[in-house]
Amino acid sequence: MEQQILPAYLKETAHLSTETFGSGLINTTWKVTDKNRSYILQRINQDVFKHPEWIASNLRQIGSYLKTHHPDYLFVEPVKTLDNQDLAISKEAGYFRLLPFIKDSHSIDVVTEPSQAYEAAKQFGRFTALLEGIKLDELHTTIADFHNLTLRFRQFEDAIASGIPDRIQKAGPEIDYLKNKSGIVTTYQHICNNPSFHLRVTHHDTKISNVLLDASNKGLCVIDLDTVMAGYFISDVGDMLRTYLSPASEEETDLEKICIRTDIFEAIVKGYLSEMNAILSDDERRAFIYAGKFMIYMQAIRFLSDYLIGDTYYGARYADHNLQRARNQIRLLQELEAKEPELTEILNRYIFHQDQTTSI
Template identity: 55%
Template sequence: MFNKILFHFGLTPDQYSVEPFGSGLINHTWKVSPVNGQDCFILQKINSAVFKHPFDIAANMTSLGNHLRQHYPTYLFAGALPTTTGDYLYVDEQQQHFRLLPFVPNSHSLDRVNTPEQAFEAARQFARFTHLLSGFDTGVLKITIPQFHDLSLRYNQFTTALINGNPERIRESADLIRYLEQQQSLVHTYEQIKNNPSFRLRVIHHDTKISNVLFDSRYQGLCVIDLDTVMPGYFISDVGDMMRTYLSPVSEEEKNFALITIRDSFFTAIAHGYLEELRFELTPTEKEHFVYAGQFMIYMQALRFLTDHLNNDVYYGARYEGHNFMRAQNQAVLLQQYNSKSNLFNEIISTI
């Protein structure tokens, strides 16, 4: 399989080895290494079950890359490389879509955030990406996952699952359902945001987990990667996803909820890193909702996990019975912990 793919990207197959690479869950990724010690590459097969129109991703990356090369030529943009025919995707006989990316030498990524300094650098890199693209027309971007971070949609899917979902699972989830219903004001705030001109559509990454940042050997941020979800959006998507995935020392897979805590220093680091780049671009109203960003994203993920549980795990799947129910409980505990510190966090933002 790989020989034909490499050939279409202008590489001589017998001069390269291919091995699985990284820990991504969506696309399949391999590292393409030369036998003679020249430049390495990253080969990816795009998951067309998630990304229905892979050429839209290619178009977005081309537009973004052209803008950055023209206006910020020193920025490290790890965009896709062309095939021998000038396309940025190769489609095989099974209609599988492949792309080739440069491998950034002397770089590495992380699977978890271990220090506030790493959180600061990651937040700064995602904010820098949005900042450098502040002059880019967001209307040019294709929507690669429609309504990806639409909290109103996710709440409606949740209420539909309460009507049509598994009756036994609905009964067993009564306490969690009640708690999530009590947080519905977060949906109303999101709906106000969508209708408030003080909230600006920007170029937003939408998937700010730490593994989507490249670091150098001193843990200084180099750039952001995995740009498939780059779309027009609100800053709360990127900030909220960092809050959800950086603040607690454990992930959404943790079953011991006593280990779910909020690390104040990591919140401060995210705020400093993000606002270092976007302090003068965010409106006063947006800054007032900086803490809301964490509530927005944690709540949305809790809704999505519980909705899938009630719908018999048709979206995320489940590695064991009750997997998505556990994940939803995990995120609900995280939301409770986060809400308990909202006053402190607002004070931190006001001082910054």
């Protein structure tokens, strides 16, 4: 399939080699190599992104803004087709884009040390900070209600009301726990109505693999910009806290392995605030730890909702897979709340002493 698309971008394709690439779960990705250089080819998943042309438009707007206002920033700009289009379209296979492969760069899938968290948080903060002046109304919403916790909680309630009875009974303790934590939803609703919280260009998918690192493991830029759109900073910070803080992933079934690494938290705070402290309002800074609760809680109710209705969204590789995922996220939320006093002390040091936000 990928070989059929490449002639839309490249005049000479006889000596190209392709291989599947990366750990992303949404789009299909290949690395394309010839004698002189390499590329990344991606097929955009239209089950998730209904309007691939909106993604292309967003990247065009962001690239143009950065080129004008911050020309030194490494923006991985998509390659135009030979007929000057943003995307190559196949009636059989869908929408594709080609990106240059950045030489001597790499990404990682798991945070194992604070310096990695620092570099990633700094890059995500820098991306938002550099785009502070862009007109948000020029950007499309590529996934509607992506991090709308009010909607996700309503879907959770619907799943409880109409889900599979045996599963509802089995998940009773988890349902009760998450319903009792609905104050996290109320806080989100207050944030949406608080003018001190500003909509900004937000990545919305800040896992560590979405940062390019150089040969010295220093951050170069952020990648995988499909979900870049207007949003609140709690989405980016929250996703970093959710996916970096514990050494155990959301797939871990041994809940004893789930813990909060305070040195990783400090690195995230350092890195993100080194770029964003001057931009965030006081209310936003105080919501830094809440951001983690927000994202962990939302993922927990999404996993549990899917379990209750029969695993129709995430699927399941074994019996009770999504119930176990929900239990994993519940444990992570409990661990975060238990550490909140210690984390608050760390956060306050960096909020009020900006000179500490130097390289880790």
